[in-house]
Amino acid sequence: MSKQSLSAAAVLVVEDEPLVRDYVSDLLGQSGFDVVEASTGEEALLVLAGGGVCAVVSDVSMPGAVNGFELARRVREESPRTGVVLVSGVIEPVVHLPGGVRFLTKPVKASTLLRLLREVADPRVSLPEPTSDELP
Numbered sequence: 001m002s003k004q005s006l007s008a009a010a011v012l013v014v015e016d017e018p019l020v021r022d023y024v025s026d027l028l029g030q031s032g033f034d035v036v037e038a039s040t041g042e043e044a045l046l047v048l049a050g051g052g053v054c055a056v057v058s059d060v061s062m063p064g065a066v067n068g069f070e071l072a073r074r075v076r077e078e079s080p081r082t083g084v085v086l087v088s089g090v091i092e093p094v095v096h097l098p099g100g101v102r103f104l105t106k107p108v109k110a111s112t113l114l115r116l117l118r119e120v121a122d123p124r125v126s127l128p129e130p131t132s133d134e135l136p
Helices: 018-030 041-049 068-078 110-120
Strands: 010-014 034-038 053-059 083-088 101-105
Touching: 010 018, 010 041, 018 034, 018 053, 018 110, 034 041, 041 053, 041 068, 053 068, 053 110, 068 083, 083 110, 101 110
Parallel strands: 010 034, 010 053, 053 083, 083 101
Antiparallel strands: none
């Protein structure tokens, strides 16, 4: 888990695969977001308890008791203004996702992820402007 302080435009990246987590974090960082990371749903809940996160990008399948669907449910209950983007290359949602939650199937285009983050992020937060050189 990253120990950096959170800003208003912080995005929490929750992914148990280090290479994928690093890629998504780098993409978001290069796009102007502050990024904090967690490798499990339980770690993510600890980060979220500290506040300052405008959106969450999470894999669905993770080790531990809190998978991406459970994390999304908890985020929407405990912090309804925090948006969530769930990503999976294996699992499709079988139930209706709560409002403020979007689902993407891997592989994901960088521009699609960034667009969805801007759609679901806490509307009170000033987000970085999209760059013209976003990855395809």
